[in-house]
Amino acid sequence: MKLKYVNIRSIREDNDVTQQEMATLLNISQNTYSQYETGKIEWTASTLIRIADYFDVSVDYLLDRTKTKTSN
Numbered sequence: 843m844k845l846k847y848v849n850i851r852s853i854r855e856d857n858d859v860t861q862q863e864m865a866t867l868l869n870i871s872q873n874t875y876s877q878y879e880t881g882k883i884e885w886t887a888s889t890l891i892r893i894a895d896y897f898d899v900s901v902d903y904l905l906d907r908t909k910t911k912t913s914n
Contacts, residue, residue: 846881850904853897854879868892 854864865875868889877883894901899911 845884846879847885847904847906849906850885850893851879853899853904857897864893867896 854861861875861879862872865872868875874883878885878889890901890904894904900908902908903911
């Protein structure tokens with residue numbers, strides 16, 4: 843099953859962060875990051891947590907489970 847999460851790409855673009863910058867932050871290649879973002883490979887929990895911490899949002903927001911960016 844191919845899962846794409848719109849909020850992950852949106853928050854990256856809204857903050858003017860490139861895929862390469864995210865890949866560097868996560869210590870992965872830009873190609874791997876792109877595959878995560880397009881749903882070709884599944885996000886790992888640790889990767890999602892690092893992205894959530896970087897953008898100061900909840901993992902639920904990244905996974906499109908809520909429209910609220912931060913947890914209560």
